[in-house]
Amino acid sequence: MLSKPRSSKLLLGLYGLLVAGLPLAGLCYALLGSLGLVGPLAAGFTGRYWRALGTDTGLLQAALFSLWVAGASLALAGGLALALVLGAQATLRRRPLPTLLYVPLLMPALVMGFYLFQLLSGAGWLSRLSFGLGLTPGVEGFPELVQDAAGVGIIMAHVLLLFPFFTLLFQAIYQESRLADYYQLAQTLGARPGQFRWRVAVPVLLRRAAPTLLLSGIATLGAYDIPLLLGRPYPQMLSVYIATRLQRFDLRELPAAYLAGFLVAVGLLGLILVLTRLTRRHAL
């Protein structure tokens, strides 16, 4: 039998291995693979995959596209949730809205993507409805809302998934921070409702919710199911870009995929570090 401190040390070690050791090992493997040192066709150290980064802009474009999708989804979902929490408090406290907000949260991302594809694609329900009403002459007349260059479909799906979650989060913070009492106090100090919202409510809600917003942004940045279904081959989001390269039949492509995976992981870790410091500095 192991003694208590020894068993807790063992447990801690196993946990550390699981949450930090294995991902770090994966990261090291990807780095070594990108240098031609490991992998099925490894032939010794080479820097050519790193040098190829200078000519292949695919990774950079996937990163920029992912940042755009994550930023736009977060801003739209956050904006909608803030508007609802600050503009419809009475409705939010009455049933059935609070219960209805949980419904999209029960939906897997893939189901949401499939639903939006059925709804918004060229041959989808809305397109057929608009054709039936004589608003569009055919499939080509309906605007591209899924598998489009700007990622509208992907953004819409993420907004639909994030917005109810943010609304519930902001509503919980609103009540816990006693913003209703602050509203009355601010009014007697001379503030109009708009001044209260911008000078008190929005800063308090955003600062308290910042860590969760940050994690949601990172999750959107690395999302796979929705961009796979609603995105197009170019531009691709990072996860799809890396997965496509890893799954190619040509094994000589693997080091480039390892390199992309390594850079994305390091980039995301750096981003999390910077944003976490920023949110901590302004935390309430």
Place this chain on the structure above:
Amino acid sequence: MLLTVSHLSKAFGDQPVLRDISCGLAAGQVLAVLGRSGGGKTTLLKILAGLETPDAGAVLLEGHDLLPVPPNERQMVYLYQEPLLFPHLTVFENVAFGLRIRRVAKAETTQRVREMLAELDLGAHAQKGPHQLSGGQRQRVSFGRALIIRPRLLLLDEPFGNLDAQTRADMQQLFLRVSRQHQITSLFVTHDSREALTVGTHFGYLDQGTLTSFPSVREFIQDPRTSIAAELAFWESVQQTGH
């Protein structure tokens, strides 16, 4: 009269909270209203602040009907039991809040806030966050934030209820000093008879929605509902037993 309240009534559902309340307050007076919890004190203050609407009655400020005026235009600050400092703002910005929303010039705001902080002995804490202050300091910031907009009427809802005995006594003295200095007119509700006697210039007793105004401090003390006479008798008996 600065403030005239006549025949004010309010009920929540079928539960009457205020019943035919009438009182008046001249400029510079402090009306201390004593009463137990659930007696209607908070509702009365909220109606005066414009945060609740009465079912019947009138509220006049310098002869003008106050009821149609929205709370942000009444220039009447409602102070809660808790200081409710804005958590994302420093002490300086908390006090400056009322001036910022009125778009007072930057230089004037800075000067007035600095003077107010100095007066409340908070100058050294200007750049601190609310979480870095003690309970008494927070309540002083809350006072400063209210006083800086030069309110026509200060509505205080047991503002020192959460403080320890010593800080509470200090705050009462500070309130007296500042109130006299700035000629502040206030309605101060409390459940503590000693506090009422310390801060008030005029006295009332509110219970089960009915307000009794007393013409003098003597009658306030002698009314059995305030329990002040009974308390005095108790301390006298303790003193006599001691001798």
